[in-house]
Amino acid sequence: xxxxxxxxxxxxxxxxxxxxxxxxxxxxxxxxxxxxxxxxxxxxxxxxxxxxxxxxxxxxxxxxxxxxxxxxxxxxxxxxxxxxxxxxxxxxxxxxxxxxxxxxxxxxxxxxxxxxxxxxxxxxxxxxxxxxxxxxxxxxxxxxxxxxxxxxxxxxxxxxxxxxxxxxxxxxxxxxxxxxxxxxxxxxxxxxxxxxxxxxxxxxxxxxxxxxxxxxxxxxxxxxxxxxxxxxxxxxxxxxxxxxxxxxxxxxxxxxxxxxxxxxxxxxxxxxxxxxxxxxxxxxxxxxxxxxxxxxxxxxxxxxxxxxxxx
Amino acid sequence: xxxxxxxxxxxxxxxxxxxxxxxxxxxxxxxxxxxxxxxxxxxxxxxxxxxxxxxxxxxxxxxxxxxxxxxxxxxxxxxxxxxxxxxxxxxxxxxxxxxxxxxxxxxxxxxxxxxxxxxxxxxxxxxxxxxxxxxxxxxxxxxxxxxxxxxxxxxxxxxxxxxxxxxxxxxxxxxxxxxxxxxxxxxxxxxxxxxxxxxxxxxxxxxxxxxxxxxxxxxxxxxxxxxxxxxxxxxxxxxxxxxxxxxxxxxxxxxxxxxxxxxxxxxxxxxxxxxxxxxxxxxxxxxxxxxxxxxxxxxxxxxxxxxxxxxxxxxxxxxxxxxxxxxxxxxxxxxxxxxxxxxxxxxxxxxxxxxxxxxxxxxxxxxxxxxxxxxxxxxxxxxxxxxxxxxxxxxxxxxxxxxxxxxxxxxxxxxxxxxxxxxxxxxxxxxxxx
Numbered sequence: 001x002x003x004x005x006x007x008x009x010x011x012x013x014x015x016x017x018x019x020x021x022x023x024x025x026x027x028x029x030x031x032x033x034x035x036x037x038x039x040x041x042x043x044x045x046x047x048x049x050x051x052x053x054x055x056x057x058x059x060x061x062x063x064x065x066x067x068x069x070x071x072x073x074x075x076x077x078x079x080x081x082x083x084x085x086x087x088x089x090x091x092x093x094x095x096x097x098x099x100x101x102x103x104x105x106x107x108x109x110x111x112x113x114x115x116x117x118x119x120x121x122x123x124x125x126x127x128x129x130x131x132x133x134x135x136x137x138x139x140x141x142x143x144x145x146x147x148x149x150x151x152x153x154x155x156x157x158x159x160x161x162x163x164x165x166x167x168x169x170x171x172x173x174x175x176x177x178x179x180x181x182x183x184x185x186x187x188x189x190x191x192x193x194x195x196x197x198x199x200x201x202x203x204x205x206x207x208x209x210x211x212x213x214x215x216x217x218x219x220x221x222x223x224x225x226x227x228x229x230x231x232x233x234x235x236x237x238x239x240x241x242x243x244x245x246x247x248x249x250x251x252x253x254x255x256x257x258x259x260x261x262x263x264x265x266x267x268x269x270x271x272x273x274x275x276x277x278x279x280x281x282x283x284x285x286x287x288x289x290x291x292x293x294x295x296x297x298x299x300x301x302x303x304x305x306x307x308x309x310x311x
Numbered sequence: 312x313x314x315x316x317x318x319x320x321x322x323x324x325x326x327x328x329x330x331x332x333x334x335x336x337x338x339x340x341x342x343x344x345x346x347x348x349x350x351x352x353x354x355x356x357x358x359x360x361x362x363x364x365x366x367x368x369x370x371x372x373x374x375x376x377x378x379x380x381x382x383x384x385x386x387x388x389x390x391x392x393x394x395x396x397x398x399x400x401x402x403x404x405x406x407x408x409x410x411x412x413x414x415x416x417x418x419x420x421x422x423x424x425x426x427x428x429x430x431x432x433x434x435x436x437x438x439x440x441x442x443x444x445x446x447x448x449x450x451x452x453x454x455x456x457x458x459x460x461x462x463x464x465x466x467x468x469x470x471x472x473x474x475x476x477x478x479x480x481x482x483x484x485x486x487x488x489x490x491x492x493x494x495x496x497x498x499x500x501x502x503x504x505x506x507x508x509x510x511x512x513x514x515x516x517x518x519x520x521x522x523x524x525x526x527x528x529x530x531x532x533x534x535x536x537x538x539x540x541x542x543x544x545x546x547x548x549x550x551x552x553x554x555x556x557x558x559x560x561x562x563x564x565x566x567x568x569x570x571x572x573x574x575x576x577x578x579x580x581x582x583x584x585x586x587x588x589x590x591x592x593x594x595x596x597x598x599x600x601x602x603x604x605x606x607x608x609x610x611x612x613x614x615x616x617x618x619x620x621x622x623x624x625x626x627x628x629x630x631x632x633x634x635x636x637x638x639x640x641x642x643x644x645x646x647x648x649x650x651x652x653x654x655x656x657x658x659x660x661x662x663x664x665x666x667x668x669x670x671x672x673x674x675x676x677x678x679x680x681x682x683x684x685x686x687x688x689x690x691x692x693x694x695x696x697x698x699x700x701x702x703x704x705x706x707x708x709x710x711x712x713x714x715x716x717x718x719x720x721x722x723x724x725x726x727x728x729x730x731x732x733x734x735x736x737x738x739x740x741x742x743x744x745x
Contacts, residue, residue, distance in 0.1 A: 012519075089635040111637035112521035113591030132639070134521030169521060196524070197515025 003301050007119045007126045011134035011177045019181060023145050025297035026290065032069055033292055035288070043072040046103040046303050050076045052129070055107040058264060058288065059139070063144050066295035072103075072303070090114060094121035096293070103303050107131075112169075125302045135168050139263055140173035142294040144181065146287050147218050155182025158255075160212040162244060163222030163271055164193040164233075170263045171222055175201045178218075188212035189222075189244055193232045206239050207243055214253045219244050220261040221272045237270050247273040257284050268270050315339050316737055319347050319356050321368025321698060322518045325375055326671035327687040338694040341736035345690055365741075368698050371731060375674040376408025376438075376695030378686045381472070381483065381497075381551055381623035383644070384410075384440070387428060388417025393628040395429060398648070399436035401626070401714035403741035405648040406697035406730035408438050409678070409685045410626075414445040415473040421445035421456045426464035429634070432438040437740035438733075439685070440572060441467045446496060448475045455485060458492045468681050470497035472551055475533055477503055482537060486546030495558075495681060496571070498537045500558070502597065505529035510639050512585040513598040520588065522638065526601050531557035538565045541572055541735045548681055550574040552625050554599035556609030563618040573680040574613075575623040578647055578654040579720070581610050587720055593634045593641035594720040597627070612641065613661050614672060621677035622669075624651045628716030646714045650707060652699065653726035654729075660727060694737040703729035 003018055011019070032040055052060050060076060067074035094117075097105060104125040107115050112132030119126040130136040148154055159178045165171045165187050178185050179202030187198060188206040196213045199205065206212035213219050228234045250259070260272075260281045268274045277284060316338040323334040323346065329475050335352050337344040338576055347354075356365060375561030384398040393401075396410070402410045412429065412514050414420035420429065425443050433440035445456050450473070458469055469489050476482045476498065488637035489496050506529050513524025534550055538561055541548035550562060562574045581599065584604050587595035595601060613619040627644025634641055655673065658664045664672075705726050708719045733741040 069621050089632060090637055091631070091635040109637065111639040113638045116591050117637070133523075172519070172521060195518040196513060200515045201519060302470045 008137050008298060008302065009115050009126065009128045010017060010120060011137045011140050011173045011180070014137075014180070016082065016180045019141070019177060021147055022141055022294065022297050022301060025301060026141070026145050026293040027149075029296040029300065030290065030293035032296065033289070038069050039071055040069065042072045043067070043070040043299055043303055044084070046072040047076045047101070048072045048104045048299065049097060049102045050074060050129075051078065051079065051097070051107045053079050053107070053114070054130070056108055056129070058291070059108065062288070062291040063295050065127060066292050066299060069292070070296055070299050072299065079126060085199055090117050091121050093297065094118050096131065098122040098124065099186070100266060104299065115142065127129060127298060127302070131145055132169065133170050133172070135173045136169040137173050138291070138295055138298060139170050140177040141298070142287055142291040143220065143261055143263075144177050145290045145294055146261065146283050147259065149290070150283060151217065154178060157183040157217040158215055159183045159185045159218040160216040161185060161187045161220045161222065162209055162212060163189050164224055164228065165189055165222070166193045166195045167225065168222050172201060173219060175203045179203065183218075186212050190234060209246070209250055209255045213250065216254045216258055217255060218259055218261065219246065223265065224267060224271050226267065241270050245271050245273065246276050249273060251276060261287060264288070274306055315362055315639060316364045316366065316694075317356060318366045318368050318696065318698065319372055320704070321371045321373035323373045323688065324667060324670055325688040326667045327375070327675035328689065330688070331667065336688065336696070338737045339696055341738070343624075343688055343690055343692050343694050346688060350415060350542065352700070364378060366698070366732065370702075371673035372424060372699040372701050374670050374697050374699065375688050376697050376733065376735065377406045378677045378683065379407050379410045379624050379626070379648065379651070380677040380681050381577075382410050382412050382626065383503050384412040385628060386416060386432060387425065391414050391715075393434035395436050395440055396438045397713070397715045398626065399438045399440055401646070401648045403437045403733045403735070404713040404730065405650070405654050406699060406733050407648060408695035408697070408733060408735045409441070409683060410438060410648075411441050411443050411467060411681065413443050413470060413472045415450060419445050419449050420466070421448050423457070423460050423464040425524050426461055426466055430465040438735050441465065441683070443467065443468045443470050443472070443497065446471045446476055447481060452476050452478050452481060455481070455488055456596065458489055459495065462492050462494055466494070467683065468495045468497055468549065470551065471572060472497060472499045475499050476502045477626065479536060479540065483540045483544060486540055486544040486548060490544060490546040495549045497549045497551050498531035498533070499551050500530050502529045502532045505532065510596065511588050512602045514585060514603055516529070520591070522588070526635055527550045527555040527602065527606070528555055530555045530599055531561065534558045534561050538562070538570055538572055541565075542570050548572045551579065552577045552599055552623070553610065553613070553619055554580045554602050554606060556606045559609045559613035559618055563613065566618060573621070574619045575621040575677065575680070576610050576614055576619045577625045578622060578651045579645060581607055581614065581658065582654050583720065591638045592720060593636070593638055594645060594718050594722075595642055596641050611658060612703065615668060620672065621680055622651065622655055622672045624648055626714075628714055629718045630716055634718050643665060644718070645721050646712070646716055650719065650721050650726065651712060652730060653728050654721075656701065656728040657726070671730040694734060696734040697730055698732040698734070699728055700731050701728045703727070705729050
């Protein structure tokens with residue numbers, strides 16, 4: 001089996017079978033990172049461009065390590081948003097990069113839909129590494145992998161996603177991904193940060209944190225952008241922490257074997273208390289480890305042999 | 312060249328007079344000399360009659376030249392997008408014989424010299440072009456323009472279109488002052504604090520696409536404010552590009568209680584919904600944004616019952632520099648002159664509008680709303696005429712668009728009805744070459 005699309009622009013375009021294929025493939029690649037020599041020759045001679053229009057440490061590093069462990073050549077391009085204002089259209093950027101014959105462009109951009117536009121203009125594979133508040137598919141895949149590893153399955157699980165849903169691409173990709181694999185997803189957060197029609201992605205909306213995490217098998221806390229404080233979304237981080245932050249007390253409502261995820265970076269004491277973040281239920285560092293494996297799997301499935309040879 | 316012209320055997324439809332009959336229109340000296348029912352007209356109408364040009368319109372619809380009270384011709388300042396000349400040619404290709412151009416040029420049309428620059432350019436344009444002056448100097452919403460002088464120089468209405476007049480006090484004074492000058496204030500109704508960084512309609516589609524939304528309330532609240540100010544002042548308020556069902560209801564209620572308010576709707580707002588934004592097509596990005604199907608239905612109802620009197624294109628040319636970019640940073644607006652009639656006729660074919668109402672909304676209604684002496688076919692009146700083949704089917708193709716800009720979500724779409732010939736002052740300014 002292989003992936004039907006040469007690009008990964010969002011979880012929305014993946015079938016449940018394709019998601020499971022990526023997770024199984026990632027499981028196999030995870031072992032490479034545990035070796036003394038952390039490298040396989042699979043993608044030797046392939047060129048991968050990491051095109052980041054937004055600052056990112058962990059996602060960019062994870063993609064770069066994944067590419068290098070597959071023996072591909074990875075080039076990082078960090079573009080400050082200001083230089084794109086000077087007149088080069090996304091189409092021109094895309095065509096210039098394409099002229100250098102890369103095999104894959106991994107793109108992150110603050111504006112939703114930019115990877116979709118890029119994919120229209122280039123022939124090589126495009127992987128969305130996060131676009132605005134739209135999708136962050138590789139994050140959802142590593143979250144799914146982490147939960148599946150721990151629980152053995154996704155279907156039938158109750159997943160609570162808590163925080164700023166409006167501005168979160170991680171939330172959107174995870175709502176779609178977990179619901180596609182048969183989990184029931186509930187979201188909650190301040191009403192100012194729950195976007196209209198979010199239910200149509202495959203989730204329900206709970207009125208508060210405790211009712212959202214009641215009986216939850218998985219809790220995913222979202223990072224709250226500190227600048228939301230004081231604008232019309234949030235009165236204060238203090239109140240946010242009180243009402244929506246996850247601490248030991250609220251956690252009692254969850255299932256006994258609940259696991260806790262966070263896409264990072266964490267605001268300790270705001271959306272999650274330190275004891276919970278560092279506690280026994282937390283899979284936060286496991287997520288980071290699995291991030292490399294998932295991205296190796298994506299490169300392999302999108303750039304490696306199977307897709308082309310099946311055509 | 313012959314000094315007399317006859318358009319024979321066309322179905323002449325003029326909603327302003329109730330005429331709908333196969334007729335011959337005689338034109339002399341750029342004016343309509345007479346209109347005679349073909350069945351009872353026994354004049355010799357054969358080629359070769361000296362001094363007589365004959366246009367055979369058998370099987371075609373003949374209407375007053377279409378009137379578009381909302382275009383952006385981009386000149387001066389943005390000539391790479393459109394000029395008075397190129398926009399007028401696009402208008403002629405769409406059957407329009409009179410168009411109004413908005414003030415958001417560079418420099419802004421907020422003083423006589425810019426107005427005269429535009430009217431100068433308009434003299435050699437194929438259709439009648441009348442400028443709309445700015446409400447506030449520089450569109451900055453701070454102080455009123457010299458509306459009296461602007462009108463004297465040729466402005467026929469006032470609008471800060473593109474920028475809402477945020478200051479309620481200024482809007483009040485604008486409506487009062489313009490009432491004295493005798494011209495409408497056209498409002499671009501949108502509460503900026505409710506728009507913020509919004510780039511499309513707020514709803515399930517914007518949530519899925521992860522794009523910041525613009526709620527209907529942004530438009531409704533300012534339409535409500537402006538109606539109250541029109542009521543307070545007695546000034547004539549014209550609401551540009553209504554896009555919400557709430558806006559239709561507000562205008563309907565205001566007109567019922569006698570407020571001096573008129574309204575227009577753009578063809579795209581009655582034919583497309585926010586689902587057109589799927590795939591992040593920047594040619595579906597406009598302001599106000601494409602709304603939900605409930606809004607589209609309410610707008611069509613409002614157009615059908617006359618609450619919204621006019622169709623106006625909001626023809627907004629942009630080049631690839633503004634459109635081949637990230638969705639959030641792409642410019643708002645689409646071109647509309649060349650597809651307008653076909654799109655509205657699509658609603659006629661769907662049984663949602665009568666043909667007479669559709670033509671009225673593109674001729675007599677907009678002319679009346681602004682106080683223009685056009686949009687009708689009457690003896691002694693201007694021979695501004697559109698000849699339309701209602702049976703034609705065509706596909707919108709980018710390389711056949713007359714406008715300088717090609718930013719249309721309808722490229723590739725199949726259309727019904729096509730303008731075959733446009734006549735201004737008795738002279739043909741456009742003929743379909745296919």
